[in-house]
Amino acid sequence: MRATxxxxxxxxxxxxxxxxxxxxxxxxxxxxxxxxxxxxxxIAAPLDPTAKGxxxxxxxxxxxxxxxxxxxxxxxxxxxxAQFYQDSGIIxxxxxxxxxxxxxxxxxxxxxxxxxxxxxGRVSGDGLTWTFTLKDGIKYSDxxxxxxxxxxxxxxxxxxxxxxxxxxQVDFLKGAKxxxxxxxxxxxxESGENFAGVDAPDAKTVVFHLEKRWETLPYFAAFSQTSPIxxxxxxxxxxxxxxxxxxxxxxxxxxxxxxxxxxxxxxFWDPATDPSRHQYLDGYxxxxxxxxxxxxxxxxxxxxxxxxxxxxxxxxxxLIDQVTGAKASxxxxxxxxxxxxxNMDTRKIPLAVRKAVAIAFPFDxxxxxxxxxxxxxxxxxxxxxxxxxxxxxxxxxxxxxxGNGDPVKAxxxxxxxxxxxxxxxxxxxxxxxxDPSNVAQQVNQVRKTKLxxxxxxxxxxGVAGKDRRTLIAKIDGPHNMxxxxxxxxxxxxxxxxxxxxxxxSTQIKAGGSNWGDLADPKVDSEMARIQALPIAEQGPEWxxxxxxxxxxxxxxxxxxxDKSNFLFGTKVHNVINDANHGMxxxxxxxxxx
Amino acid sequence: xSLGPGMSADLASLTVDADPTEPTAPAKDSDRQxxxxxxxxxxxxxxxxxxxxTSLGIVVFFxxxxxFAPLLVKLEGEKLNVYHSDLISAMDTYPIxxxxxxxxxxxxxxxxxxxxxxxxxxxxxxxxxxFAAATLSTIVGITLGLLAGYLGGKVDKVIGWTIDLLLSLPxxxxxxxxxxxxxQRFTPAGETLxxxxxxxxxxxxxxxxxxxxxxxxLARLIRGEVFSLRERExxxxxxxxxxxxxxxxxxxxxxxxxxxxxxxxxxxxPAYITYEATLSYxxxxxxxxxxxxxxxxxxxxxxxxxxxxxxxxPVLSIASLVLALTLLxxxxxxxxxxxxxx
Numbered sequence: 001m002r003a004t005x006x007x008x009x010x011x012x013x014x015x016x017x018x019x020x021x022x023x024x025x026x027x028x029x030x031x032x033x034x035x036x037x038x039x040x041x042x043i044a045a046p047l048d049p050t051a052k053g054x055x056x057x058x059x060x061x062x063x064x065x066x067x068x069x070x071x072x073x074x075x076x077x078x079x080x081x082a083q084f085y086q087d088s089g090i091i092x093x094x095x096x097x098x099x100x101x102x103x104x105x106x107x108x109x110x111x112x113x114x115x116x117x118x119x120x121g122r123v124s125g126d127g128l129t130w131t132f133t134l135k136d137g138i139k140y141s142d143x144x145x146x147x148x149x150x151x152x153x154x155x156x157x158x159x160x161x162x163x164x165x166x167x168x169q170v171d172f173l174k175g176a177k178x179x180x181x182x183x184x185x186x187x188x189x190e191s192g193e194n195f196a197g198v199d200a201p202d203a204k205t206v207v208f209h210l211e212k213r214w215e216t217l218p219y220f221a222a223f224s225q226t227s228p229i230x231x232x233x234x235x236x237x238x239x240x241x242x243x244x245x246x247x248x249x250x251x252x253x254x255x256x257x258x259x260x261x262x263x264x265x266x267x268f269w270d271p272a273t274d275p276s277r278h279q280y281l282d283g284y285x286x287x288x289x290x291x292x293x294x295x296x297x298x299x300x301x302x303x304x305x306x307x308x309x310x311x312x313x314x315x316x317x318x319l320i321d322q323v324t325g326a327k328a329s330x331x332x333x334x335x336x337x338x339x340x341x342x343n344m345d346t347r348k349i350p351l352a353v354r355k356a357v358a359i360a361f362p363f364d365x366x367x368x369x370x371x372x373x374x375x376x377x378x379x380x381x382x383x384x385x386x387x388x389x390x391x392x393x394x395x396x397x398x399x400x401x402x403g404n405g406d407p408v409k410a411x412x413x414x415x416x417x418x419x420x421x422x423x424x425x426x427x428x429x430x431x432x433x434x435d436p437s438n439v440a441q442q443v444n445q446v447r448k449t450k451l452x453x454x455x456x457x458x459x460x461x462g463v464a465g466k467d468r469r470t471l472i473a474k475i476d477g478p479h480n481m482x483x484x485x486x487x488x489x490x491x492x493x494x495x496x497x498x499x500x501x502x503x504x505s506t507q508i509k510a511g512g513s514n515w516g517d518l519a520d521p522k523v524d525s526e527m528a529r530i531q532a533l534p535i536a537e538q539g540p541e542w543x544x545x546x547x548x549x550x551x552x553x554x555x556x557x558x559x560x561x562d563k564s565n566f567l568f569g570t571k572v573h574n575v576i577n578d579a580n581h582g583m584x585x586x587x588x589x590x591x592x593x
Numbered sequence: 594x595s596l597g598p599g600m601s602a603d604l605a606s607l608t609v610d611a612d613p614t615e616p617t618a619p620a621k622d623s624d625r626q627x628x629x630x631x632x633x634x635x636x637x638x639x640x641x642x643x644x645x646x647t648s649l650g651i652v653v654f655f656x657x658x659x660x661f662a663p664l665l666v667k668l669e670g671e672k673l674n675v676y677h678s679d680l681i682s683a684m685d686t687y688p689i690x691x692x693x694x695x696x697x698x699x700x701x702x703x704x705x706x707x708x709x710x711x712x713x714x715x716x717x718x719x720x721x722x723x724f725a726a727a728t729l730s731t732i733v734g735i736t737l738g739l740l741a742g743y744l745g746g747k748v749d750k751v752i753g754w755t756i757d758l759l760l761s762l763p764x765x766x767x768x769x770x771x772x773x774x775x776x777q778r779f780t781p782a783g784e785t786l787x788x789x790x791x792x793x794x795x796x797x798x799x800x801x802x803x804x805x806x807x808x809x810x811l812a813r814l815i816r817g818e819v820f821s822l823r824e825r826e827x828x829x830x831x832x833x834x835x836x837x838x839x840x841x842x843x844x845x846x847x848x849x850x851x852x853x854x855x856x857x858x859x860x861x862x863p864a865y866i867t868y869e870a871t872l873s874y875x876x877x878x879x880x881x882x883x884x885x886x887x888x889x890x891x892x893x894x895x896x897x898x899x900x901x902x903x904x905x906x907p908v909l910s911i912a913s914l915v916l917a918l919t920l921l922x923x924x925x926x927x928x929x930x931x932x933x934x935x
Contacts, residue, residue, distance in 0.1 A: 293895055317702075318899040320685040365678035369704045371686045404678070433788065434876055438892050441881035442704050444788070446676050461785040462880070464773075478785065 047218065048104075049120040051113035054271035055104065055278055058574050058588055065591035066283050067572065068309040070295040074258045074288030079241030080224040081154060082161035086489070087312075089224065090583035094277065095263055095284065096246040097227035100132050100151065100206070101218050102276040103580065105588065110493070110580045112218060113275045116146070116228070116247070117206075120218040127213040128174075132206045132221070139268040140230065141251035148200035150228035153188065155198045155208075157234070158225040160187025166491065168220050171500075173197030174209040181506060189236050215535040219492030249279040249587060261286040280590040292316065299567050300327050307569035308591045312584065314376045315565045323375070323567065331567050332575045333375055336582025338562035339385050339498075340377075340487035346516040346555050348480035352417035353425050354554040357481070358398030360410035360454035361557060362447065369446040370439060377560040383488075383502075383515075384495050384546045385561050387579050390539025394547050401559045407454035414455050424457035429482040430471050433462030440465070475513050483513040487562070493580055494535065495542030500527050503549065516555020523549065632851055635928035645924035651917035655910065659716040666710045669697055673714050674882045677705035687899055699902045701892075712906045715884040718796065718873075719914070723866035726800045730807030731858045735850075737808065738815025739842050743823055749816070756809050764806050765871075772798055772877045792883040799878060803865050811857045815850060822846050852929030859922035863915040870911050886911050 075088035080097050083089050093099065102115035114120055117132040124130075138146040155169065162170055162183060170176045175196035176185045185191050198208050208217065220226075228247065234240045242255045249271075250263040263284040271279065292313035298306040300322055315323055315331070323331040342361060344354050363379070379401030384391045398405075411420075419425045432440040441462075448458045461479065463471055471477060473484040491497040501507075504527060505519035526548075530541045549555065564582040566575050571592040576585045639645050658665065666673060680700050682689050692699045698708035741752040775798045780786055786794070822828060823846070831841050872878035873887030881888075886907035893904035 316895070317685045317687065318896060362678075364683065365676060368678050368681040368683060368686050369676070371703050373685055374683070433791065433880055436876050436891070437895070438881060438888060439703070441788070445674070445882045446678070446704060448788075449674070449676060459785070460787055462788055462791055 046109070047112045047120055049114060051104065051111075051275040053274045053276075055275055058278065058280070058590065061278070061280050061574065061590040062592065063280055063590070064282055065308060065571075065593045066285060067281055067586075067589055067591055068285045068287060068305060069586075070287040070290040070292075070309055070311055071313050072290055072292045075261075076257070077238040077241045078244060078252065078255055078261065079161070079238040080227045080229065080244060080246075081158040082165045082238055082241070083224050084165045086581060086583055090578070090581055090586060091261070091263075091284075091286065092224040092227070092246075092248075093222065094248070094586040095250045096244070096248045096252060096266075097224045098138075098247040098274065098277075099224055099226040100221035102222055103578070104276045105576055105578065105585050108576070108579075110578060112222065115222070115274065115276055116151070117221070121221065123217075127215075128210045130208040130210070130214075130217050132208075134204045134206070135273050136204075137270060138247060138273060139270070140228075140245040140247060141266040141268055142245050143268050144230065144245075146228045146247060147203045148206045149203065150230050151206045151226055152198045152200040153193070153231050154227055154229040155225060156185075156188045156193060156195050157229060158187070159183070159185050159191075159195075160189060161238075162186075166220075166223060166225065168214075168491075168497075169197070169225065172210050172212060172214040172217070174211050176211070181509070188231075213532055215531075215533075215538070216492055216494050216496055219494065219497075222492070249274070249277050250284065253283070258288055260288065277587045279587070284586070293318070296567050299569050300330065302330070302570040307571040310566060310568040310572055310575065310584065310589070312564065312566055315373075315567055317371050317373055319567075320373055320375060330570060330572075331565070332577055332584075333563050333565050334577030335378075335385065335387050335579045336489070336562040336564045337385070337491075337580055338487050338489035338582065339380050339383055340559045340562060341380070341383065341515065342481070342557040342559055343483050343486065343513075343515060344481045344554070344556060345479070345483060345513075346518060346553060348517075349425075349427075350417065351554060352413065353419070355398070356410045356413040356417065356425075356454070357427070357451070357456075358396075358554060358557050359413060360405040360407055360451055360456070361398065362405040362450035363401055363559065364404045365446050365450060366443055367560075369443045372560070375563065375565060377563055380558040380561045382543075382546050383550065383556070383558055384498060384542060385490070388490065388493055388495055388498070388539075388542075390495060390541070390543040392540075392543030392547055396547075396550055399550060399554075399557050401557075405450060405454060407450070410454040420455070424455060426457040426459055427451060427481055428459045428461065428479045430461050430463050430468050430477075430479055431482075432465040432468050434464045473512055475508060475517060483517065485513075485515070489562075489582070490580075494538065495546070496531055496538060499542065499545065499549075500531065503527070503555070516553055518553065518555055520553070523553075630848075631929060635852070635855075635925065638928040639924060642924050642928070644920055645928075648917035648921040648924070651913055652921065655716055655914050656720060658713055659720045662710075662713040662717060665713050666707075669707070669709055670695060671707040671710050673710045673884070674706060677707070679705070681705045685899075687896070692902060698906050699900075702896050702900055702903060708903065708906065711884045711889060712886075712910065715886045715889060715907060716910065718879055718883065718885050719866045719869055719887075719911070722796070722799055722803070722869045723862045723918075726803035726807060726865045727858050727861040729800070729804040730861060731811060731854060733804060734808035734811030734857070735815055735847070735854060738812035739819055739846065741812065742816040742819025743838070743842055743846070752812065752816075756813060759806060759809050762806075767806075768802055768872060769875065769877045771802065772872075775801075788881055789883075792880045795879050796883075799869060799872065803868060807861060807865070811854065811861075814853055814857060818850055818853065819846055822849060856922065856926040856929060859918065859925050863918035863922070866911070866918070867915055 075085060078088055080092055083092055098115050100115060100117040101112055101120055103110045104113050112120065116134055116138055118135055121130045121132050134148050140146060158165055158169060159176065170183050176183060178184045185195050196209055200206055230245065233245055244252060246266065249266055249269045251266040253262040253264040255261045265279060265282060269279065292311060293316045295311050296316060296319055299309050299311055300319065344357060381395045381400045382391065414420065414425060431444040435441060444460055448460050452458050472479065472482065485502060488498060488502050502515045503518045503523055505524050507514040508517060508519040526545060530538055530545060533541060562582065564577050566584050568575055573590050574588050576588055578585050677700055680688055680690055681703065686703045688700045688702060690696065690699065696707050696709065698712055700706060701708055701711065737752050741749040772795065776791065776794050779794050828841060828845055831845050869878055870887030873885040874891040878887055879885040889907040890904065897904050
């Protein structure tokens with residue numbers, strides 16, 4: 001999911017996806033008496049093509065009431081074709097929009113089930129055609145019927161938003177790219193509705209035509225990009241999201257950008273057709289741009305409306321005593337979908353120096369300076385997070401996300417590589433220098449001081465946070481490390497949503513940076529080989545690829561796996577972490593009145 | 594005499610009627626005022642003012658802290674900007690120690706920097722910016738005020754317009770917008786600045802901006818005073834006997850304005866110290882790793898519930914320094930004001 005942790009706030013967001021932790025790597029061990037859901041072990045999302053609605057009732061759940069979700073950032077729009085962020089994504093996929101497939105939570109694990117479709121898609125013998133059949137009786141929130149053509153139209157419409165939205169469909173669907181690999185189909189407004197990649201032969205059937213095999217297409221079909229959009233009602237821009245007609249259990253009552261989103265019940269939603277969602281609450285209120293510390297203090301006190309409020313921002317360090325002690329029942333944590341890493345430019349930093357950076361890197365000190373705690377993250381030593389099938393648990397020296405670096409050894413390594421006093425190797429990076437909390441600036445100072453102690457010369461370039469995202473993505477900038485992406489959140493529980501988007505040469509060709517700024521044919525061909533395997537066989541191969549990549553190239557230092565933090569008032573119940581998205585299963589929550 | 598644009602009546606209360614050639618206040622021998630300059634009289638009065646002397650003591654204390662910051666920190670056995678991450682708990686990133694003999698004010702949460710060092714060095718930018726900006730803005734204000742008031746005509750109009758223009762700009766908003774722009778100006782093309790260079794530039798930009806906006810009040814005050822003084826007999830007499838304009842301005846008129854000038858400067862210093870702290874708090878002032886009380890306050894506010902020791906030293910220091918300087922300014926004003934003569 002690009003490096004788009006819009007949800008992560010407080011410390012993590014303000015320093016642009018850097019932070020980490022100096023704690024034992026075991027989730028259960030560090031969270032003390034706090035509930036950990038979503039499990040720390042591998043949570044493959046198994047497939048259940050036969051699941052039928054309605055979704056099983058949550059034991060003890062009561063109906064009625066309103067849940068308020070207050071958090072620090074804000075979604076820029078609510079357009080189902082454009083969304084690629086954790087916050088708007090979870091709001092749409094759980095509450096306002098249904099898509100061809102969806103996830104259900106069973107015993108803390110995520111299972112992929114049919115949603116608008118009757119099954120998880122039928123693939124042709126050559127693997128290049130996927131067919132989905134729609135269920136009967138699906139209606140929009142205004143009562144009009146949903147047709148297969150609306151889904152085909154929505155998929156085409158998503159091509160107009162590839163600047164901020166996902167780009168898997170461009171990569172795999174037929175006719176989306178020309179021979180050079182450039183996107184030629186740019187959505188129905190610019191390129192017309194004649195598109196070979198998707199069509200609807202009748203009102204109940206959607207067919208995807210692929211350029212190459214796409215074993216994980218049913219996972220992509222859970223994105224809101226496959227949620228139906230009636231052509232007659234859309235506005236040809238993102239404003240459609242403000243009043244989008246949906247198919248989920250809730251519909252948008254009002255959306256004020258940057259401020260508030262209010263949802264109310266959708267009376268045309270039929271639970272008998274939906275194996276995934278519930279409709280316990282009367283509505284939801286999402287409040288954006290909130291001061292998370294104040295919100296969290298209010299939630300812990302749980303007076304008045306704060307008792308039915310939920311915060312998904314990282315818990316502030318000053319509240320940790322409470323959420324791990326007396327107020328543990330108001331807190332849920334679990335793995336999130338993101339791995340954060342220290343990126344280096346393999347074209348500008350020689351391999352021997354990259355290894356010295358790894359040995360010198362002061363993970364623990366930086367974690368502390370960033371205010372990172374065992375509640376907000378666990379150290380990472382791999383690029384594939386533990387909950388992904390095929391995760392290989394290995395530890396390479398200096399790449400474990402823990403420890404304080406060994407400046408003496410790093411100096412010796414630099415000397416062996418021909419660098420020393422008077423001829424230091426210079427590391428250049430951008431950092432945010434307008435963080436109002438000063439965390440980013442202090443993290444930078446700690447990192448700089450410790451790396452200089454290991455014999456590096458450091459040039460730190462301070463820029464405004466809003467400019468930094470653009471600057472670090474440039475491949476020809478003056479910097480040679482900490483380029484984007486600073487982290488990666490997988491889109492579905494398979495490593496084919498991690499590696500091809502982060503290390504293939506296509507990003508470099510397009511002028512963007514990737515992990516290590518790699519453009520290596522060996523890496524590309526190895527990934528192509530694994531992607532052609534059946535989905536069940538891919539997992540272990542990606543695990544081996546992970547180790548091979550890190551050992552051979554040292555393109556990036558794995559740092560930490562992000563953790564989700566949910567803090568909620570005393571009247572909020574059944575808050576479950578969805579480890580595939582790092583967000584709560586919103587529709588499963590019920591409240592006391 | 595005409596009142597200049599914006600000249601208000603309350604400024605007249607600062608007028609010093611006394612001049613060396615023409616004692617106007619009822620002279621009493623017991624007051625030992627006869628034949629003495631306004632400054633001497635004021636100093637005598639200040640010496641007897643307990644509040645003024647206490648305030649002066651506090652100001653001197655902070656000046657000493659700032660001047661001897663390296664020595665004090667060495668005495669503590671510490672250095673500035675050394676990151677004692679080993680004193681920080683990995684569980685919640687708060688210090689595992691409180692104030693002790695090794696760290697007199699404890700260490701900073703998250704980074705583990707010695708807070709006494711941060712505090713002692715933090716006194717420097719406050720005081721340097723406060724006093725430097727006050728001195729410079731006073732010099733500019735006096736010069737422009739004298740010129741406008743004495744020369745009148747076009748010079749007065751241009752200076753008057755400039756003053757009105759600057760008065761119409763909201764200072765804080767302009768500063769927030771202008772600081773990054775000026776900083777960009779000082780960055781060589783194609784080059785980038787490190788944190789230390791940036792903080793250095795910010796330091797001078799802050800002084801420049803405070804001076805740029807700070808001279809207005811004093812210039813208007815002086816201008817009004819000069820308007821009345823230039824019609825007085827001793828000035829007219831000097832003119833008639835052919836004394837040079839420069840001599841008249843600086844030898845005849847200026848000595849009569851010492852009172853309002855000192856008052857204005859002594860009120861400007863605490864105002865500028867507050868400004869530096871405010872701007873650093875808002876992120877437009879000095880940047881890491883240069884210590885500043887304003888930024889420490891900003892860093893400490895969210896940690897207050899857990900670690901109040903972080904917030905108190907800079908807050909108390911700013912509060913007491915500004916209060917002392919303000920009271921001292923008040924006392925000086927009273928001492929110079931003929932209307933309050935006891």
